[in-house]
Amino acid sequence: METAERFRAAVEKRDLTALDDLFTDDIRLYSPVKFTPFEGKPMVLGLFGVLLRVFEDLRYVGSLEGTAETSADGTEAPSAILPFRAVVDGRQIHGIDLLQFDEAGRVKEFTVMVRPQSAVQALGQAVLAGLVADGLVPDPAA
Numbered sequence: 001m002e003t004a005e006r007f008r009a010a011v012e013k014r015d016l017t018a019l020d021d022l023f024t025d026d027i028r029l030y031s032p033v034k035f036t037p038f039e040g041k042p043m044v045l046g047l048f049g050v051l052l053r054v055f056e057d058l059r060y061v062g063s064l065e066g067t068a069e070t071s072a073d074g075t076e077a078p079s080a081i082l083p084f085r086a087v088v089d090g091r092q093i094h095g096i097d098l099l100q101f102d103e104a105g106r107v108k109e110f111t112v113m114v115r116p117q118s119a120v121q122a123l124g125q126a127v128l129a130g131l132v133a134d135g136l137v138p139d140p141a142a
Helices: 002-013 017-021 039-054 119-131
Strands: 022-030 058-059 064-069 076-087 091-099 107-115
Touching: 002 017, 002 058, 002 076, 002 091, 017 022, 017 039, 022 039, 039 107, 039 119, 091 119, 107 119
Parallel strands: 022 107
Antiparallel strands: 058 076, 064 076, 076 091, 091 107
């Protein structure tokens, strides 16, 4: 799928402007460190700004294409899975990005899964610190 290839290239180049063109306005991103999704293009782009700073040596190592049921309405949508490897705070992460597309080929739903548990915890701490620093969420310690 062209969008998955463009997404992969944008992330690898750390190009937020290119990502903006690929997301629907009402995109939902399901994170491994937060129960409720991040919603809307401004929040998801802000999150990607943090992720692109937090992930070291981020590289995609493959791709799979097909369809998957969306969380929003249970219908099947064209989808792509992009396995990746990265380092966060010295911890190796293995993960996948599940991208689900709308009729125009833009990403409408995005799910991230990572392992191992220690990496999930490191990622959660680093992302929260970045979101607070960027003013996207309030400081829970305040």
